Amino acid sequence: MAxxxxxxxxxxxxxxxxIEERLNSDNRRLTGRDDDRSLVFALRDETGRAIGxxxxxxxxxxxxxxxxxxxxxxxxxxxxxxxxxxxxAEAAARGAGRIWVSTHDFQAPGLYARAGFERMVELAGWxxxxxxxxxxxxxxxxx
Numbered sequence: 555m556a557x558x559x560x561x562x563x564x565x566x567x568x569x570x571x572x573i574e575e576r577l578n579s580d581n582r583r584l585t586g587r588d589d590d591r592s593l594v595f596a597l598r599d600e601t602g603r604a605i606g607x608x609x610x611x612x613x614x615x616x617x618x619x620x621x622x623x624x625x626x627x628x629x630x631x632x633x634x635x636x637x638x639x640x641x642x643a644e645a646a647a648r649g650a651g652r653i654w655v656s657t658h659d660f661q662a663p664g665l666y667a668r669a670g671f672e673r674m675v676e677l678a679g680w681x682x683x684x685x686x687x688x689x690x691x692x693x694x695x696x697x
Contacts, residue, residue, distance in 0.1 A: 587614040591648070595640045597624070597633050608637035617645035619655040622662065634662065638669050646693045653693065659685040666691075 582588040590613035597606030606624040610617060619641055624634045645653050655671065657663050658681070667673065671689035680686040 593644055595637045606633050608641040612645055612648045612650050615651050617650040617653045651693055653691045656688050663687045
């Protein structure tokens with residue numbers, strides 16, 4: 555029986571995670587680098603509810619910040635910068651030479667620029683009427 559293609563827009567997070575792990579396993583094998591690890595900082599209120607997060611990973615001498623968010627009621631207090639600084643420090647401690655992030659023009663490109671990230675590319679029309687901005691921070695090697 556031949557494989558069949560079908561729409562599955564509600565695939566479970568567990569199945570997506572299992573497939574992503576298979577991709578990561580291929581990446582490890584193909585690069586010879588098996589040092590991939592999650593890199594996550596959470597900001598929690600007094601009840602333990604997450605009100606902010608900086609989440610990504612480190613692997614093969616780089617880090618990627620994939621998700622950065624602060625609850626609207628807690629914005630403007632420096633929490634985003636605190637989480638970003640913690641993410642950068644941990645990436646550096648793990649030996650990352652660069653940190654990559656993608657953000658939209660209506661989100662936080664200014665925050666990243668003020669933190670030393672350099673704009674690498676701007677993709678217009680993603681989403682329509684806006685741009686997706688990819689930035690990179692180079693971390694100086696110690697010693």
